[in-house]
Amino acid sequence: MTDQTSFESARYPDGHPAIRSGRVGILLINVGTPEATSYWAVRRYLKEFLSDPRVVDTKGPLWWFILNAIILTRKPGNSARAYAKVWNHERNESPLKTITRNQAERLDTSLANERLEVAWAMRYGQPAIAPMLDQLRKRGCERIFLFPLYPQYCSATTATALDEAFKALQTMRWQPAIRTMPAYYDHPHYISAVAESVRAQLATLSFEPEIILASFHGLPIDFLAKGDPYYCHCQSTARLLRQALGYSSDKMVVTFQSQTSRKEWHKPFTDQTIIELAQQGVKNLLVITPGFAADCVETQEEIAIRGRDSFQRHGGMNFSLTPCLNDSDASLGMLTTLVFEQLQGWL
Numbered sequence: 576m577t578d579q580t581s582f583e584s585a586r587y588p589d590g591h592p593a594i595r596s597g598r599v600g601i602l603l604i605n606v607g608t609p610e611a612t613s614y615w616a617v618r619r620y621l622k623e624f625l626s627d628p629r630v631v632d633t634k635g636p637l638w639w640f641i642l643n644a645i646i647l648t649r650k651p652g653n654s655a656r657a658y659a660k661v662w663n664h665e666r667n668e669s670p671l672k673t674i675t676r677n678q679a680e681r682l683d684t685s686l687a688n689e690r691l692e693v694a695w696a697m698r699y700g701q702p703a704i705a706p707m708l709d710q711l712r713k714r715g716c717e718r719i720f721l722f723p724l725y726p727q728y729c730s731a732t733t734a735t736a737l738d739e740a741f742k743a744l745q746t747m748r749w750q751p752a753i754r755t756m757p758a759y760y761d762h763p764h765y766i767s768a769v770a771e772s773v774r775a776q777l778a779t780l781s782f783e784p785e786i787i788l789a790s791f792h793g794l795p796i797d798f799l800a801k802g803d804p805y806y807c808h809c810q811s812t813a814r815l816l817r818q819a820l821g822y823s824s825d826k827m828v829v830t831f832q833s834q835t836s837r838k839e840w841h842k843p844f845t846d847q848t849i850i851e852l853a854q855q856g857v858k859n860l861l862v863i864t865p866g867f868a869a870d871c872v873e874t875q876e877e878i879a880i881r882g883r884d885s886f887q888r889h890g891g892m893n894f895s896l897t898p899c900l901n902d903s904d905a906s907l908g909m910l911t912t913l914v915f916e917q918l919q920g921w922l
Contacts, residue, residue, distance in 0.1 A: 599921050600692045600716030600751070601914060602707060603679050604723045604736045605869060607699030608669040612659040618651040623699045629735035631836070654872075661875040672697070674869040675724070677902035678910065685911045690922065692716055698736045705743035711751075718752045718921050720914065724868035726765055727808035728758035729794065754917060760808040761815055764912045768905040769812075769865050770819040776861070776897040784861035784895070786828060786852055789813045790845040790878065791866040793831035795838040806841055812865050833873050849882050853891035860886055863897040868906075870899045 609620035625631055625642055663673050679695035686693065692714050696707040711719055723736040737755055744750050759765045777784075791809040799806045813829045820827070832845035845862075852860060862882060864874045874896065883894040900906035915922075 596715050596717050598690050598692050598715040598717065599918065600694065600708075600711035600714070600719040601682070601686075602704070602711065602719060602721050602740070603675065603682070603693070603695040604704060604721065604740070605671060605675045605695070605697055606732060606736075606871075607697035608671045608871070609655075609658060610701060611667075612655050612662055614651050614655055617655040617658065618647055620700055621651055621654065622647055627699075627731075627735055629738065630731045657872050657876045660880060661872055669872065670875060671869055671871040674899075674901050678724075678869065678906065681902050681907050682910050682914070685907050686914065688922065698732075698739055704736070704739045705746075708740060708743045709747075712747060712749070716751055718754070720754045720756070720917060720921075722756040722914070722917075725866075726758065726762075726868065727760040727791070727805050727812060727866055728803075729805035729808075730798065730803050731794070733758070754921075756913065756917060758804075758808055759913060760812045762909075762913065764909040766812070766815045766819055768900055768903075768909040769863070770816060771905045772900060772903070773816070773820060773861075773863055773897055776863075776895065780861070780893075780895055782859045782893040784893075785857050785859050786861075787822065787826060788828055788830050788845060788848060788860065788862045789816065790830050790832050790862055790864050792873065793834045793840045793844070795836065795840050797838065799841075809866060816863075816865065832877060845878070846882065846885065849886050849891075850889045853886045853889035856890070858890075858892040860891060860893070861895050861897065864899060867899045869901050874899060 607620065607624065609617045611617075622642075625646065628634070631638070631642075658669060661670055662668075663670055666673055675695050675697075679693050683691070683693035692711055694707045694711055696702050696704040698704065708719065721737060721740050723733045725732040725736075728734075740753075744753070773787075789812075794803070794805050809831075810829060813827065816822075817824065817827050828843075828848070830843050830845040830848045831841045834840040834844060849860070849862075862878055864878065867874055879896045882896070886894045900909070
């Protein structure tokens with residue numbers, strides 16, 4: 576027990592409790608998830624997500640009508656069916672929520688420091704960022720490290736997560752000092768962890784992939800023109816993974832998935848490339864998703880289910896998806912290293 580711990584449980588002579596202090600909080604943040612696979616639960620989630628100007632920067636009455644009268648009428652049903660295919664029925668939650676919780680719990684064990692408090696939150700859905708920051712502050716965290724779990728920086732992921740955190744900080748009478756996790760798309764421990772996961776997956780396969788697709792979440796091209804570095808970060812990650820694994824750009828191909836609007840998006844598209852490769856005679860395909868820290872509907876349903884089906888229906892044979900880093904030992908080693916690097920001077 577430290578002097579600071581004793582202070583936290585102390586009371587002043589007039590009976591008022593001392594404000595807890597002296598601890599450092601770590602908040603892992605992921606994108607979010609609906610709370611159920613019902614139409615209305617998914618609709619609530621999508622409305623929060625698609626109403627974020629960081630995600631869709633279109634404004635005005637026309638967009639409001641398109642969103643509420645068209646998109647939020649049609650899309651929730653399709654998305655609900657996709658979530659239902661990968662839902663964690665044992666815990667009645669999405670895989671993303673299960674894995675993010677596990678990451679936080681394992682990180683807390685790995686750090687093994689009584690001054691550290693580890694929590695997790697979702698940008699959209701529950702647990703929300705604001706109440707988790709409030710909890711950390713009440714636990715005595717004078718300093719909080721915000722860790723959006725996005726290796727590649729993007730305004731629609733990293734920036735909006737930090738926006739929400741800063742908005743919550745505006746309501747605090749005693750604000751904690753804040754640090755934020757830089758993009759780690761090229762960090763040696765991240766590249767090593769992803770490369771290790773690819774090698775581990777290859778060791779389980781009964782076939783040799785002719786092509787490996789590195790599939791990243793897509794983004795409209797105009798984000799890059801406006802200064803968003805996401806596309807550049809994705810390309811850098813792929814280049815470093817090729818170096819680590821000894822592959823050429825013909826062997827490991829970058830693609831982009833999950834395009835959701837009529838804007839021009841970065842190409843080539845993952846779903847189209849999977850079909851084209853099968854039609855060109857490729858029989859053995861491996862997909863990796865190095866932009867996702869945890870498996871989710873975009874990896875488990877869009878790639879592992881629909882992608883496999885498309886590949887095999889168009890002539891392909893063997894298809895495999897490398898799991899995300901999730902809460903694996905390699906992931907926890909990487910996360911622990913990154914946290915300690917960023918907390919220098921705080922511990």
